[in-house]
Amino acid sequence: MVALFIKLILAHLIGDFLIHPQKWVKHKNKYKQNSKYLYLHILIHALALAIILLFDTTYWLGFLIIIISHYLIDLTKIHLRTKKNNRWLFALDQLAHLLVIGVVVNIYEPYLSLIYNVNYSKLLLLLTSLIAVTSMSSIVMKTLISKWKIEDKGDKEDSLEDAGAYIGMLERLFVFLFILMGFMEGVGFLLAAKSIFRFGDLSRAKDRKLTEYVLIGTLISFGLAMVIGLIYNYVTVTI
Structure with missing residues (x-):
């Protein structure tokens, strides 16, 4: 469970922080769904995730959930973004991504039952x-x-x-x-x-x-x- 969680977090950090120039962020905020960098950003996430999971097709469902949800979450964020709510949206955006990762991990290695303990x-x-x-x-x-x-x-x-x-x-x-x-x-x-x-x-x-x-x-x-x-x-x- 921990190993899978770390892999998914690492892929997220690579896509959202390591390979995510400010130029891309500004372009996405300006052109929204018409920004080429939005789709390049999603592609980077997909490649990072596939490489870190060693192209293991066992995780195909989790892969699709993470990539599709990431696109939808980012698209929602750039449409709702203003100067006043930028910080809150950033926090909510990252929290949403982490929740999705948590759901995916639970699909393959159920841990929610531990809540009872x-x-x-x-x-x-x-x-x-x-x-x-x-x-x-x-x-x-x-x-x-x-x-x-x-x-x-x-x-x-x-x-x-x-x-x-x-x-x-x-x-x-x-x-x-x-x-x-x-x-x-x-x-x-x-x-x-x-x-x-x-x-x-x-x-x-x-x-x-x-x-x-x-x-x-x-x-x-x-x-x-x-x-x-x-x-x-x-x-x-x-x-």
């Missing part, structure tokens, strides 16, 4: 922890530090929209992952790395307010992620 308590605990370490922690942090009003208009003009929130979520996810892996050194490395990146902001501060504000936010963020990670590790042993 999944420990749903652990799965629900993981989902709960991920929500807690991202969305919930962001709201908790915002509430805790809302008593301080720190504004740096100069930096705000140069900052990416919502960048701070995304950085906070990513850093907590990394800390949570390090805790699950028992890799405490990673938490220290991440904290040190963030301190280095924020050194410029802190050195430009005219007083200690910004420094203290950043330190409080960082420590709360790391603390929440560590507590949630430790709770997850403790509870997962008991279920």
Whole structure:
């Protein structure tokens, strides 16, 4: 099962990323189903898939499912694409391709029956922890530090929209992952790395307010992620 899945993923990566110039993407977005590069793209996928499967005719049904679905998914994407939804469409496009690959793998090596053996308590605990370490922690942090009003208009003009929130979520996810892996050194490395990146902001501060504000936010963020990670590790042993 794993070997077949890896082969199909490799073929997908070759066709969708390795041999997929930006020139082709722009041409497809402009001419849609009339673009010659859309069909060349599908041909590349077919060749990559056939070669990696060693032209084994046993997989003819899976081959057809992947190639036809890839064409339909890509065609749908280029017709729905706008500047505003480009990122979401890219994510949904890749997810759709992965789902098709999962279906094909299940046709030849059924694995969906394994779902019945999944420990749903652990799965629900993981989902709960991920929500807690991202969305919930962001709201908790915002509430805790809302008593301080720190504004740096100069930096705000140069900052990416919502960048701070995304950085906070990513850093907590990394800390949570390090805790699950028992890799405490990673938490220290991440904290040190963030301190280095924020050194410029802190050195430009005219007083200690910004420094203290950043330190409080960082420590709360790391603390929440560590507590949630430790709770997850403790509870997962008991279920």
